[in-house]
Amino acid sequence: MKASAFSYIKPSTVQETLALLAAHGEEAKLLSGGQSLMPALNLRLSAPEWLIDIGGLDDLRGISVSDGVLRIGAITRHVELLRSSEVADNAPLLAQAMAHVAHPAIRNKGTLGGNLAHADPASEMPACMVALDAVLVARNAKRERRIPATEFFTGVYETVLAPDEMLVAVEVPVAEVGQVHYFHEYCRRSGDYAIVGLAASAVVEGDRFADLRLGFFAVGDRPLLANAARELIGRPVDAAALAAAQAALEAELDPQEDQQASALMRRHMARQLLALCVATLLRRPDLEIRRSA
Ligand SMILES: Cc1cc2nc3c(=O)[nH]c(=O)nc-3n(C[C@H](O)[C@H](O)[C@H](O)COP(=O)(O)OP(=O)(O)OC[C@H]3O[C@@H](n4cnc5c(N)ncnc54)[C@H](O)[C@@H]3O)c2cc1C
Numbered sequence: 001m002k003a004s005a006f007s008y009i010k011p012s013t014v015q016e017t018l019a020l021l022a023a024h025g026e027e028a029k030l031l032s033g034g035q036s037l038m039p040a041l042n043l044r045l046s047a048p049e050w051l052i053d054i055g056g057l058d059d060l061r062g063i064s065v066s067d068g069v070l071r072i073g074a075i076t077r078h079v080e081l082l083r084s085s086e087v088a089d090n091a092p093l094l095a096q097a098m099a100h101v102a103h104p105a106i107r108n109k110g111t112l113g114g115n116l117a118h119a120d121p122a123s124e125m126p127a128c129m130v131a132l133d134a135v136l137v138a139r140n141a142k143r144e145r146r147i148p149a150t151e152f153f154t155g156v157y158e159t160v161l162a163p164d165e166m167l168v169a170v171e172v173p174v175a176e177v178g179q180v181h182y183f184h185e186y187c188r189r190s191g192d193y194a195i196v197g198l199a200a201s202a203v204v205e206g207d208r209f210a211d212l213r214l215g216f217f218a219v220g221d222r223p224l225l226a227n228a229a230r231e232l233i234g235r236p237v238d239a240a241a242l243a244a245a246q247a248a249l250e251a252e253l254d255p256q257e258d259q260q261a262s263a264l265m266r267r268h269m270a271r272q273l274l275a276l277c278v279a280t281l282l283r284r285p286d287l288e289i290r291r292s293a
Pocket residue numbers: 029030031032033034035036037038039074075100101102103106109110111112113114115116117118120122123124125161165166167168191192193194
């Protein structure tokens with residue numbers, strides 16, 4: 001199939017883009033890396049009247065660190081993030097997870113802003129942003145607003161962005177000394193979307209977690225910051241504590257059934273990932289045996 005007819009425009013400034021969105025936002029789509037939008041257009045899952053190409057907005061490209069914040073421009077490509085020493089040093093979870101996003105050809109074109117705005121619940125980056133307590137910066141012609149990642153995703157392919165808004169950047173707190181992370185996803189083949197995945201960030205003090213943020217993905221209609229972490233913070237973690245956390249997690253999951261896995265299988269995988277994560281971060285291989293609980 002081919003895309004429906006549309007008007008193509010390539011603004012050269014952010015202000016021009018925001019003016020276009022103010023005038024045509026309801027009937028327009030922003031084109032960033034095109035790796036999700038182009039297939040959707042060609043399958044006629046999306047048929048905008050206007051395609052606004054933001055690929056030339058160099059103000060929205062780049063990675064910087066300042067005042068304890070790693071700032072990544074919205075049109076920074078996946079490959080740039082993967083190769084960035086600023087990202088590797090200050091948000092190593094992102095670097096590790098990005099290696100699991102699609103394949104090199106797609107990472108060469110796909111952008112962080114496009115990935116987050118697309119809001120696929122099986123996508124790695126949204127869960128990382130939730131785990132890292134990131135802030136997404138959105139702008140329209142009148143104002144800028146800063147949206148915690150935990151509030152940004154509202155459903156399958158849905159976010160709080162209004163039709164006249166665009167993502168301009170993502171801000172991630174620089175990893176503290178002692179902060180550790182965990183990332184793992186189950187998928188059929190390397191580069192596929194996850195069947196179930198977990199991106200976690202933690203501070204470990206001795207035999208316990210001083211902090212633990214668990215960002216699960218592909219377990220519901222949006223990334224999940226699991227409250228189950230509360231069962232594990234500030235106390236020695238033994239098999240009983242882990243079982244309590246797995247039970248709490250169970251109540252938070254709302255997995256879909258699809259051709260890849262049943263909801264039951266996804267629940268099992270999420271519980272297993274929690275055990276593996278805890279065992280890895282606390283260096284307690286004995287806890288892995290709880291993975292089938
Ligand atoms: C074969 C294949 C495998 C893939 N595997 C994975 C995977 O394993 N994990 C994964 O996470 N992704 C995967 N992807 C998707 C890929 O990461 C995309 O690049 C990404 O989801 C969208 O980024 P983009 O820059 O290409 O956005 P586009 O396709 O250009 O846009 C996507 C959506 O976001 C909107 N948008 C774009 N930029 C902005 C902005 N700045 N502000 C507001 N809205 C905006 C667009 O209007 C559109 O609705 C895969 C894609 C393909 C084709």
